[in-house]
Amino acid sequence: MKFLLLLLIPSWAFSYVYFIPPSQWEMADPKDLAKHVEISFIGKPDLRSRFCPSINLATEKIAVSQEKYVQAVKKLHQHKQKEEWRDLGDFKTRAGTAHLTCIDTQADQNELKLLQLILVRDQTAYILTAGVLKRDFLALLPAINESFRSLTYTDDLLSAIEDAAHREKMRKSCETFATAWKKSQDSLRSLKGFEKQLSSECPDLGAHWQFLLMRQLTKS
Amino acid sequence: MSCRKLIILGYIRNMKKVLSLFLSLALLNSPFLRAYDFLEQGNDESNAMYDTCGDGSEDGVYTATSTSMVGWGVGLAAAIALLAGLLRQSTSNTKH
Numbered sequence: 001m002k003f004l005l006l007l008l009i010p011s012w013a014f015s016y017v018y019f020i021p022p023s024q025w026e027m028a029d030p031k032d033l034a035k036h037v038e039i040s041f042i043g044k045p046d047l048r049s050r051f052c053p054s055i056n057l058a059t060e061k062i063a064v065s066q067e068k069y070v071q072a073v074k075k076l077h078q079h080k081q082k083e084e085w086r087d088l089g090d091f092k093t094r095a096g097t098a099h100l101t102c103i104d105t106q107a108d109q110n111e112l113k114l115l116q117l118i119l120v121r122d123q124t125a126y127i128l129t130a131g132v133l134k135r136d137f138l139a140l141l142p143a144i145n146e147s148f149r150s151l152t153y154t155d156d157l158l159s160a161i162e163d164a165a166h167r168e169k170m171r172k173s174c175e176t177f178a179t180a181w182k183k184s185q186d187s188l189r190s191l192k193g194f195e196k197q198l199s200s201e202c203p204d205l206g207a208h209w210q211f212l213l214m215r216q217l218t219k220s
Numbered sequence: 221m222s223c224r225k226l227i228i229l230g231y232i233r234n235m236k237k238v239l240s241l242f243l244s245l246a247l248l249n250s251p252f253l254r255a256y257d258f259l260e261q262g263n264d265e266s267n268a269m270y271d272t273c274g275d276g277s278e279d280g281v282y283t284a285t286s287t288s289m290v291g292w293g294v295g296l297a298a299a300i301a302l303l304a305g306l307l308r309q310s311t312s313n314t315k316h
Contacts, residue, residue, distance in 0.1 A: 032286065034279035056283045060276030072273035077281075107285045114284055116277060127276045131284030 014216070016157055017095065017119075017126050020150040020206035021055055022143035027207060028054065036060050036127075039208055043140075046133055049110050053132040053140055055147055057208075059124055066120035070099045073118065082106055095119055095126070095153035104134070113137045117148050126151070150206070157213045160205055173197060178217050191218075 021041035028040035033056070040056035062069055070087070077085035084104040091100040098119035105112050111134040119126045128151055130144045154160065158174070161167040177194045184190045191214065198210045 028283075032283070034283045034286075036276040036279040037283045040283055054284050056280055058276040058280040058283070060273070062273055064273060069273050073277040076274040076278060103281060105281075105285070112285060114281055116280060118277070125273075125276050127280045129277075129280030129284045131281075 015122065015153065015155050016212050016216075017057070017059070017121075017151065017153050018157075018206070018208045018212055019055075019057060019128060019147050019152070020204075021147055021208060022140075025053075025055070027211070028056070034058070039211065041207070046136065049133065051108075051110050051112075051133055053130070053136065055128065055130040055144065058127040058129065060127070061123060062120065062125050063123060064120075066099060066118065066125075069120055069125050070101070070118055073101065073116075077103060091117060091148060093117070093119065093149055093151040095151045096121065098126075098128075098148075098151065100148070111135075115144060115148070117151065119151065119153075121153055126153075157209065157216065160209060161202065166201075170201065173201075174213070174217055181218055 022043060025041040025043045028042050030039075033040055036058040037056050038059055040054055043053040045052045064072070074085060074087065077083050082105055086102045086104075088100040088102055091098050096119060098117045101116045101118065103114040103116060105114065113132055113134045115130045117128040119128075128148060130140075130147070132140045132144070152160065158167055158171055161170055173194075177190065180190045194214065195210065198213065202210070
């Protein structure tokens with residue numbers, strides 16, 4: 001009962017930041033992620049180099065402004081010999097105006113281009129980093145651009161569903177899943193079932209949004 | 221009054237002047253010194269905050285290059301399975 005009430009009450013204490021990864025990119029193994037990285041998605045590997053393009057979201061608690069944070073990042077990367085850091089200016093996202101930067105680097109004889117989007121809100125820096133091979137940059141740029149623009153900040157994940165009737169339907173499905181999750185012995189089955197339902201009913205919102213919703217529902 | 225007494229009185233009057241000058245200078249300077257120390261401390265703290273920024277950016281760059289090299293995609297179901305495994309572990313721990 002407490003959990004159902006929690007679903008009905010807007011969660012002011014929780015805020016969510018998510019983005020829509022490029023289509024058909026898979027979630028990376030959480031064990032491979034660095035400390036501040038929350039989630040990462042990787043695309044199909046390049047045939048010659050076996051390098052996979054990727055996009056990840058990192059967060060960092062800070063007490064400085066967006067401008068100061070970007071200056072600190074510039075200071076960090078400019079000292080590195082194998083990296084060339086460039087400031088590309090402001091970039092508009094759904095979550096607000098972020099700052100876009102570019103890093104040219106090398107890894108295992110591959111020339112890489114990393115685009116890094118920095119948004120600071122509520123004393124937290126949200127850093128979206130996309131890494132691609134330099135030769136594939138132009139081909140993947142539209143998909144990365146869309147993912148960057150989709151960066152969203154919200155208190156209620158279900159508010160992303162625009163249609164009111166569909167949103168209400170999904171809210172009821174969440175309640176049903178939450179009840180089943182509590183009761184069911186075989187939790188993995190209910191997870192997979194709900195995952196399929198989310199993928200079919202809300203495909204446009206992407207795997208990150210689905211993951212956050214499922215984590216929110218199963219956390220309590 | 222003898223000469224000696226006059227000299228002593230004069231000396232005392234001068235010392236009083238010197239002491240009062242010293243005290244007034246000390247009173248005037250101390251708030252400024254304290255304010256200056258406070259500002260210095262504030263600058264040090266803000267520099268410290270500024271100096272520790274950027275870990276998220278570095279981790280993002282590291283993950284973008286390292287996971288791309290490894291090239292493993294687990295899929296949402298597997299990530300959720302990991303999550304389920306973690307959650308089952310945490311609930312069993314709380315029961316004990």
